[in-house]
Amino acid sequence: MAEFDYTQAIADARAKYESIALALDIDRMKQQEQDLEVEASAPGLWDDPENAQKITSKLSAVQSQLKRLASAQQRIEDVETLVELGQEENDADTLSEAQNEVEGIQKDLDDMEIQTLMDGEYDERSAVVTIRSGAGGVDAADFAQMLLRMYLRWAERNGYKAKVMDTSYAEEAGIKSATFQVDAPYAYGRLSVEGGTHRLVRISPFDNQGRRQTSFAAVEVVPLVEATDHIDVPESEIRVDTYCASGPGGQGVNTTYSAVRITHIPTGIVVTMQDERSQIQNRAAAMAVLQSRLLVLRHEEEAKKKKELAGDIKASWGDQMRSYVLHPYQMVKDLRTGYETSQTQAVFDGDIDEFIQEGIRWRHEQRREAAEEADE
The missing domain is CATH 3.30.70.1660 (Alpha-Beta Plaits)
Known part of the structure; x- marks a missing residue:
């Protein structure tokens, strides 16, 4: 079995960390954290629970990512010290511990690298x-x-x-x-x-x-469609049917016309929703899903036009x-x-x-x- 190259492994980990930090733009993330903290501390934030949930969720995600990056950087420095100590004292147990830590750092960096690859719209x-x-x-x-x-x-x-x-x-x-x-x-x-x-x-x-x-x-x-997407769906382009929900859900769900089916006439897209107790809630949820599918359809049409201009693209x-x-x-x-x-x-x-x-x-x-x- 080849001897583990601590110097190369640590150098590779440091290079990958720097690449990830550059791609994620730590300064931008820190500014985003500050902006979200201001929004999260605003009076009346929870007057709109859905928006409040989005803000706090985004803040938590940014803070978690910054914490992981800081932890990875510190772990690389600590394991380098651990390797030096193990080599100076010729301590096999310490070097084994260092190898496990280096491999753990590399796995965590691989996980973080994935986020840098999710750059779609x-x-x-x-x-x-x-x-x-x-x-x-x-x-x-x-x-x-x-x-x-x-x-x-x-x-x-x-x-x-x-x-x-x-x-x-x-x-x-x-x-x-x-x-x-x-x-x-x-x-x-x-x-x-x-x-x-x-x-x-x-x-x-x-x-x-x-x-x-x-x-x-x-x-x-x-x-998930957002308010800023501006996907307008005229009432004249949809047909709304209501019916009794089926399956598990309790007496209130299964005996009232709470389930909703929305058909988008121009595209033929059909969305059904029956999880909520209220017909109004099911209609709102179904419209959100319909708008999301129309958003993707619009995006695909734009991509198709670009593809036609660019010629055939391999690997569909x-x-x-x-x-x-x-x-x-x-x-x-x-x-x-x-x-x-x-x-x-x-x-x-x-x-x-x-x-x-x-x-x-x-x-x-x-x-x-x-x-x-x-x-x-």
């Missing part, structure tokens, strides 16, 4: 995610529910606030579709790489002959982006990045950070290559 925002069952019958509906649980567990593991906004249950098992919102800085930047078609291969628990079944589910991720996302194989072997593999793991149960329990991080790196590289081609 809407990456900083919260996310609205919709999962729909595809081909595969009852297995696909069950798979869609497995994905919903996976993402909710992922949000829980990371301390992100997640709320299911609408669920359409399938007749036998699972769900036809579900929409949920994740409120956290850069939630869209992270989850947007999860958009696409997911495939499950397993022995079907719904087949009495125990045959292998392939099923599909689609994941759509849009950024494609329809199928990840496979979950439970039989005849255990493997979850991202077909874009090549990242894979045999820990399938951990993945379905929400351990998908590595997939997301590799997806962000892959997307950043695609954007870079596309920009280079457009400049040629």
